[in-house]
Amino acid sequence: MKAEIISIGDELLIGQVVNTNASWIGEQLTMAGISVYQAVSVADNHDHIFEALETAGKHADLVLITGGLGPTKDDITKQTLCDFFGSELVFNELVFEDVKEIFRVRGRQVSELNRKQAEVPDNCTVIRNEHGTASGMWFEKDGVIFVSMPGVPFEMKPMVSNYIIPNLIEKRNLPAIFHKTVLTQGVPESEMAAMIENWENSLPPNVKLAYLPQPGIVRLRLTASGKERADQVSIVENEITRLSEIIGDYIFGFDKDTLEEIVGNLLRKKGKTISTAESCTGGYIAHLITSISGSSDYYKGSVVAYANEIKNKILNVKNKDLEKFGAVSEPVIIQMAAAARDMFGTDFSIATSGVAGPTGGTDEKPVGTTWIAVATPEKVIAIQFHFGEHRGRNIRRTALMALDMLRKEVVN
Amino acid sequence: MKAEIISIGDELLIGQVVNTNASWIGEQLTMAGISVYQAVSVADNHDHIFEALETAGKHADLVLITGGLGPTKDDITKQTLCDFFGSELVFNELVFEDVKEIFRVRGRQVSELNRKQAEVPDNCTVIRNEHGTASGMWFEKDGVIFVSMPGVPFEMKPMVSNYIIPNLIEKRNLPAIFHKTVLTQGVPESEMAAMIENWENSLPPNVKLAYLPQPGIVRLRLTASGKERADQVSIVENEITRLSEIIGDYIFGFDKDTLEEIVGNLLRKKGKTISTAESCTGGYIAHLITSISGSSDYYKGSVVAYANEIKNKILNVKNKDLEKFGAVSEPVIIQMAAAARDMFGTDFSIATSGVAGPTGGTDEKPVGTTWIAVATPEKVIAIQFHFGEHRGRNIRRTALMALDMLRKEVVN
Numbered sequence: 001m002k003a004e005i006i007s008i009g010d011e012l013l014i015g016q017v018v019n020t021n022a023s024w025i026g027e028q029l030t031m032a033g034i035s036v037y038q039a040v041s042v043a044d045n046h047d048h049i050f051e052a053l054e055t056a057g058k059h060a061d062l063v064l065i066t067g068g069l070g071p072t073k074d075d076i077t078k079q080t081l082c083d084f085f086g087s088e089l090v091f092n093e094l095v096f097e098d099v100k101e102i103f104r105v106r107g108r109q110v111s112e113l114n115r116k117q118a119e120v121p122d123n124c125t126v127i128r129n130e131h132g133t134a135s136g137m138w139f140e141k142d143g144v145i146f147v148s149m150p151g152v153p154f155e156m157k158p159m160v161s162n163y164i165i166p167n168l169i170e171k172r173n174l175p176a177i178f179h180k181t182v183l184t185q186g187v188p189e190s191e192m193a194a195m196i197e198n199w200e201n202s203l204p205p206n207v208k209l210a211y212l213p214q215p216g217i218v219r220l221r222l223t224a225s226g227k228e229r230a231d232q233v234s235i236v237e238n239e240i241t242r243l244s245e246i247i248g249d250y251i252f253g254f255d256k257d258t259l260e261e262i263v264g265n266l267l268r269k270k271g272k273t274i275s276t277a278e279s280c281t282g283g284y285i286a287h288l289i290t291s292i293s294g295s296s297d298y299y300k301g302s303v304v305a306y307a308n309e310i311k312n313k314i315l316n317v318k319n320k321d322l323e324k325f326g327a328v329s330e331p332v333i334i335q336m337a338a339a340a341r342d343m344f345g346t347d348f349s350i351a352t353s354g355v356a357g358p359t360g361g362t363d364e365k366p367v368g369t370t371w372i373a374v375a376t377p378e379k380v381i382a383i384q385f386h387f388g389e390h391r392g393r394n395i396r397r398t399a400l401m402a403l404d405m406l407r408k409e410v411v412n
Numbered sequence: 413m414k415a416e417i418i419s420i421g422d423e424l425l426i427g428q429v430v431n432t433n434a435s436w437i438g439e440q441l442t443m444a445g446i447s448v449y450q451a452v453s454v455a456d457n458h459d460h461i462f463e464a465l466e467t468a469g470k471h472a473d474l475v476l477i478t479g480g481l482g483p484t485k486d487d488i489t490k491q492t493l494c495d496f497f498g499s500e501l502v503f504n505e506l507v508f509e510d511v512k513e514i515f516r517v518r519g520r521q522v523s524e525l526n527r528k529q530a531e532v533p534d535n536c537t538v539i540r541n542e543h544g545t546a547s548g549m550w551f552e553k554d555g556v557i558f559v560s561m562p563g564v565p566f567e568m569k570p571m572v573s574n575y576i577i578p579n580l581i582e583k584r585n586l587p588a589i590f591h592k593t594v595l596t597q598g599v600p601e602s603e604m605a606a607m608i609e610n611w612e613n614s615l616p617p618n619v620k621l622a623y624l625p626q627p628g629i630v631r632l633r634l635t636a637s638g639k640e641r642a643d644q645v646s647i648v649e650n651e652i653t654r655l656s657e658i659i660g661d662y663i664f665g666f667d668k669d670t671l672e673e674i675v676g677n678l679l680r681k682k683g684k685t686i687s688t689a690e691s692c693t694g695g696y697i698a699h700l701i702t703s704i705s706g707s708s709d710y711y712k713g714s715v716v717a718y719a720n721e722i723k724n725k726i727l728n729v730k731n732k733d734l735e736k737f738g739a740v741s742e743p744v745i746i747q748m749a750a751a752a753r754d755m756f757g758t759d760f761s762i763a764t765s766g767v768a769g770p771t772g773g774t775d776e777k778p779v780g781t782t783w784i785a786v787a788t789p790e791k792v793i794a795i796q797f798h799f800g801e802h803r804g805r806n807i808r809r810t811a812l813m814a815l816d817m818l819r820k821e822v823v824n
Contacts, residue, residue: 012434012435012438012451013438013442013448013449013450013451014438014439014442014448015434015435015436015437015438015439015440015442016435016439016622016624017435018430018431018432018435019430019431019434019435019451020430022424022427022431022453023424023427023428023429023430023431024427025427026424026425026426026427027426027427027428028427030425030426030427035425036425036426037425037455037460038425038452038453038454038455038460038464039424039425039431039452039453040450040451040452040453041434041450041451041452042450043449043450048449048450052450055467210428212428276716278695278698281699281702282698282699282701282702282703282707282711283690283695283696283697283698283699283702283714283716284695284699284702285695286690286694286695286698286699286716286718287693287694287695287696287698287699287807289694290693290694290695290696290716290718290807291694291803291804291807293768293769293770293771293803294771295694295718296718296719299694299718299719300718300719300721300722301715301716301717301718301719301722301726302695302714302715302716302718303713303714303715303716303726304688304695304698304702304713304714304715304716305713306698306702306707306708306711306712306713306714307708307711307712307713307756309712309757310712310713310756313755314713314715314755314756343725343726344719344722344726345721356705357705358705359705359706391703391705392703395699395702395703
């Protein structure tokens with residue numbers, strides 16, 4: 001099965017909005033075993049939309065259309081769909097009930113414009129919108145499926161995941177596909193590739209590996225396809241077990257997991273608490289931890305000791321060590337971690353101190369030089385790293401590495 | 413002038429990469445007065461790229477192509493360009509010098525694959541790539557300009573900004589256009605629209621206003637077009653002066669400014685220092701401030717007092733006030749701000765305490781209830797806000813509001 005994605009909206013062409021819908025849909029289709037031929041963004045214009053539908057119908061047997069719907073935009077897109085599919089707009093009582101319900105929840109009045117949103121082409125199957133007023137519309141023409149959806153991501157996504165893909169799997173006899181993404185931290189992509197080369201070469205022919213790098217994280221997505229879903233699940237799980245024997249130390253989670261969530265869940269499960277003392281990360285680790293709802297269960301707080309005098313005054317780092325070794329040094333980072341653990345009365349603590357850049361580097365401690373310490377009830381572990389030259393990425397990599405060092409201590 | 417954007421790369425279709433190039437190019441073209449007809453993403457495939465070039469040439473008189481270039485990808489795209497434009501690949505000594513220079517800086521050896529990158533079609537104008545090994549290529553065919561560029565954003569962007577747009581302005585006699593974006597904080601878009609309605613209606617016909625909202629910030633972009641650039645600049649500046657008389661209190665900067673930069677520059681200029689005491693923002697304000705290089709000139713540090721006992725133990729907030737009024741209250745926020753200013757010995761301090769959500773709300777203090785305080789050498793200002801229900805956005809809005817409250821105190 002081959003698909004084309006059409007995104008409607010002037011705001012996409014003038015660059016006011018980045019087209020994240022097309023990439024999200026592309027990913028969902030790919031994961032369902034449907035190849036994407038192309039993705040096109042077009043203007044809110046009758047002839048242009050009509051031409052895009054015509055062209056897509058020649059390339060693909062599935063055309064997913066987003067945008068151009070909604071109370072102020074409906075006219076052009078719906079009229080174009082009617083012209084293209086030879087339909088009449090008819091008032092749909094069930095759609096109107098949904099629209100009224102949305103307004104009831106929001107405590108607002110239904111306007112005449114909203115009533116018109118309940119008018120849908122008479123030859124489409126309506127896909128209900130649980131989060132907004134514009135319905136999805138499923139058409140078939142000359143063996144090609146066309147589905148029109150609203151452009152608002154949280155209205156469109158459930159239509160794709162809960163309706164369109166399940167329907168295609170059922171009706172079109174698509175292969176069973178299973179994906180699982182292994183999340184690793186601490187090894188760059190090129191080194192990872194070398195470490196797992198033999199494993200990768202021994203993968204069964206129906207299993208594909210994709211590298212999905214992000215700053216500080218390498219994601220490995222395994223995809224198996226075949227007849228029975230259960231078989232694909234066990235093939236993938238089996239390969240991940242083999243992979244864990246090689247790079248288990250670097251794997252921190254799977255699929256949509258984040259390090260801050262994983263660490264948070266571990267701490268909550270074990271009834272342990274954590275605090276932070278941050279210099280070069282400047283509060284970013286605290287921010288990651290507290291971005292998780294419920295983090296107050298295990299997170300007590302942080303001292304962001306940006307200035308050296310604060311490292312001494314609040315975290316009791318010895319002035320003679322600050323003078324002799326500098327703020328980016330083993331003796332200082334150990335004192336910072338220990339002080340945070342004491343002050344906040346937590347089981348664990350994290351401390352960071354580094355040259356984030358772009359200025360402040362020296363021959364001895366170039367930009368990217370970073371010390372991270374984790375204090376546990378038994379010991380303080382301190383490790384020096386050399387990250388890159390980009391300030392934002394150094395902060396992010398330091399935070400991820402620190403959370404992963406903590407994870408390894410909490411998990412044991 | 414009408415443009416089409418072609419983005420080449422399988423990674424765009426399978427959703428591995430979001431196509432930010434197309435929106436960025438769309439914005440640049442729009443700002444130069446060139447309308448964008450459509451944007452299409454296609455696969456790394458000869459026939460598909462050929463068809464896209466053919467189709468685009470019928471729609472537009474400018475076709476900007478990104479991607480499909482680079483040492484491992486070159487073959488298909490360059491061969492397709494040769495077939496489409498009837499060219500031969502020839503070795504270009506100047507391009508090879510650039511490639512060698514890139515490798516010299518990176519301390520790596522030039523491979524045979526890289527030598528091939530210096531082969532370019534004989535009927536194009538080469539656009540030098542200062543940041544990578546794949547050159548840009550400018551072709552003209554039947555009155556249509558086609559430009560092929562690498563897909564790596566930091567290689568592509570300088571080609572558009574420094575070469576393509578200046579060349580088009582010169583050769584194609586485009587109108588002179590001037591943009592300036594006014595950044596405001598503290599008023600939602602709908603209220604802003606009502607406040608400036610009369611001003612907006614009185615704008616001269618060659619001046620356009622666009623609303624560009626972001627969480628917590630409303631951006632107003634003014635665009636004037638005409639014959640002479642100098643005239644457009646003065647028309648826009650004049651309108652911004654008029655606008656400032658109405659909403660001056662909410663304007664914190666222009667164009668690409670950020671609040672953390674503006675506040676940082678003000679503090680540095682005045683030789684003043686700042687510290688923070690964060691509860692609901694959990695270190696996010698510290699992170700924003702320290703994301704700016706050189707922030708150690710004015711930023712001393714933060715106490716992230718996430719747990720109530722920490723508010724008492726480290727920030728000396730009175731336990732009886734925590735018990736009587738709760739952590740999200742005026743007496744507590746005032747004590748937090750005052751304590752941070754004392755502890756860190758700074759001129760100013762910021763404190764935050766709120767119910768970020770999604771849990772933790774009560775009838776009296778629903779999710780989104782937030783106190784912010786700013787302490788100055790003379791006084792402590794505390795204000796209560798009601799933000800929304802979304803945790804991430806509450807944290808962001810609180811941080812921006814706090815920085816803006818600080819800005820107003822520092823600027824005076």
